[in-house]
């Protein structure tokens with residue numbers, strides 16, 4: 001049982017600074033030794049340079065992203081086969097512009113997670129008694145560093161909704177209390193907030209976001225809403241915000257919003273499901289009470305990886321949804337959360353390799369390039385389709401997704417009253433995966449551009465949407481796309 005105390009201590013210790021090679025200023029944190037399958041990737045990272053973004057990246061690190069996997073395929077994903085060697089040829093190739101939906105796992109993460117799973121099966125008792133905690137702590141420390149937080153203030157959870165569920169179930173709501181959230185909040189998060197309100201006789205209030213949206217309009221919406229509530233009675237116990245909204249892809253000015261809510265003594269929980277892997281993060285500075293982000297979205301970590309950051313002064317009141325063996329050691333947030341029973345921790349153990357992969361790629365460099373591609377894609381598609389972006393280019397679009405309005409079908413192709421199922425048509429007819437949705441009475445597409453996407457993917461989407469909507473080949477939009485291809489042959 002002292003393992004729980006060890007966990008708390010390992011998280012407190014500082015990393016050994018490079019200028020103290022002898023370790024005289026310690027004690028410092030010493031990570032467990034790499035497993036052989038992790039070491040193979042370490043060697044690979046040491047020898048190779050990252051490939052060019054786009055198709056090379058896709059071939060080497062997302063070889064499974066093909067649309068379907070032949071039943072007999074059990075590919076060796078380790079670097080031993082070298083990522084340069086293509087896997088068995090796929091029966092089709094999908095143009096994947098839907099990373100924001102469920103992510104896609106990078107090869108090192110997938111490989112290492114599979115190997116962890118086998119390691120666990122080789123010696124289940126030793127694995128759970130001896131191996132698990134030191135390696136989980138190592139994952140937690142490495143992710144904490146990536147998001148600019150102290151490891152003691154973070155815990156690993158399986159996904160954003162589980163992290164948020166812990167917060168919803170831990171805050172004490174009384175009849176008449178309120179939780180507030182924007183109307184553009186991810187629907188499942190609204191459902192979770194709704195359920196905790198219903199249990200306590202509290203109320204979920206949604207704030208309508210004004211469009212066209214700007215940083216100022218968002219802050220005004222919130223201030224006006226809170227002023228209106230001041231005379232209504234009942235205490236607002238929590239504000240729930242998204243860092244990047246979904247599916248609308250709006251980057252909210254969370255730092256300013258946190259300040260506005262804190263001025264009125266309202267704690268803030270931020271859903272950063274899309275944030276790690278798209279935005280530079282400094283969670284310790286952000287000062288939100290709670291912040292949750294998925295690893296399995298933009299960081300391309302295996303599914304089942306998320307991080308919950310809890311500000312120090314909120315930690316004593318926060319418990320996991322499932323309380324197990326760590327409960328008696330409740331002075332430590334990590335001890336309460338680290339053990340969730342006999343579950344499969346292989347994804348969380350591979351979180352570490354995911355972070356190493358991004359260190360090798362260069363986090364800033366990669367998110368910057370992906371955001372530039374999204375910007376380019378938005379500009380070209382708006383021009384070709386003669387429509388508009390949901391949010392004007394600026395601080396609130398500084399990410400790797402764009403929400404672009406779909407043109408109406410070409411005259412006479414459809415009567416306009418029937419919705420053309422573009423998502424299904426694009427996948428079945430052209431092999432493009434991308435989500436379409438209706439928002440405030442208009443149809444939109446949300447384009448995600450990750451490290452494996454390239455300009456050609458966006459141009460293909462542009463042409464195929466025009467084609468699916470019945471635009472003749474003489475239409476100006478095709479010329480715009482062709483010109484964009486010729487003028488922009490520079491790689492991104």
Ligand SMILES: Cc1ncc(COP(=O)(O)O)c(C=O)c1O
Pocket residue numbers: 100101159160161162186188189242244245246271273274294
């Ligand atoms: C904004 C937002 N919040 C929460 C979630 C839920 O993530 P998960 O299913 O990993 O809990 C999503 C998933 O797409 C999302 O887009």
